Amino acid sequence: DIQMTQSPSSLSASVGDRVTITCQASQDISNYLNWYQQKPGKAPKLLIYDASNLETGVPSRFSGSGSGTDFTFTISSLQPEDIATYYCQQYDNLPGTFGQGTKLEIK
Amino acid sequence: EVQLVQSGAEVKKPGESLKISCKGSGYSFTSYWIGWVRQMPGKGLEWMGIIYPGDSDTRYSPSFQGQVTISADKSISTAYLQWSSLKASDTAMYYCATIPTVTGWFDPWGQGTLVTVSS
Numbered sequence: 655d656i657q658m659t660q661s662p663s664s665l666s667a668s669v670g671d672r673v674t675i676t677c678q679a680s681q682d683i684s685n686y687l688n689w690y691q692q693k694p695g696k697a698p699k700l701l702i703y704d705a706s707n708l709e710t711g712v713p714s715r716f717s718g719s720g721s722g723t724d725f726t727f728t729i730s731s732l733q734p735e736d737i738a739t740y741y742c743q744q745y746d747n748l749p750g751t752f753g754q755g756t757k758l759e760i761k
Numbered sequence: 762e763v764q765l766v767q768s769g770a771e772v773k774k775p776g777e778s779l780k781i782s783c784k785g786s787g788y789s790f791t792s793y794w795i796g797w798v799r800q801m802p803g804k805g806l807e808w809m810g811i812i813y814p815g816d817s818d819t820r821y822s823p824s825f826q827g828q829v830t831i832s833a834d835k836s837i838s839t840a841y842l843q844w845s846s847l848k849a850s851d852t853a854m855y856y857c858a859t860i861p862t863v864t865g866w867f868d869p870w871g872q873g874t875l876v877t878v879s880s
Binding site: 655686688690692697698699700703709741743745746747748749750751752753754755 | 796798805806807808809810811820821822823824856863864865866867868869870871872873
């Protein structure tokens with residue numbers, strides 16, 4: 655299985671801050687990388703697919719970049735409703751492994 | 762609107778069997794893969810396996826192969842996840858979601874089914 659390593663595991667930031675989460679794959683996965691948001695008590699929601707494509711309806715303050723083994727997820731200006739846990743997921747190979755998650759809190 | 766609706770929460774004893782469901786609507790059920798994801802209490806997401814309802818092609822994560830069975834009944838647009846003998850360690854939230862191809866992104870997701878296994 656491809657291993658996905660996310661960092662940090664938790665993050666505290668202020669409203670309006672720029673927030674960055676990284677995800678590293680154990681081998682080259684091209685751009686086959688997704689980002690999900692999971693709010694407490696809710697199902698995950700797809701935000702970004704193919705490393706950098708914003709899902710329809712997702713605010714433009716969310717963005718993703720990277721290819722190969724190193725990927726970045728960015729919130730340009732943190733909003734209170736962005737409090738959630740964020741996961742990366744590779745889909746270059748089955749099983750489509752997830753990162754361990756990054757819990758984002760408001761400072 | 763594409764929607765997946767999962768069956769309700771279950772409380773079972775160790776050793777019992779269980780089958781939970783995921784009903785799709787608003788799209789061609791036989792044209793998209795459906796996947797299952799486990800989330801143990803307070804933990805992250807785990808990819809369990811996927812099925813293509815069109816021909817029942819099924820793929821499992823090695824971690825879940827032999828532990829669960831994924832199936833689908835295309836006549837009623839429903840996918841299933843089942844256990845023949847539950848363990849306490851199967852206590853978790855289970856999500857289904859559609860996937861556009863055999864490898865791809867999960868979108869949308871069902872609301873989740875909480876399975877509690879306790880003596």
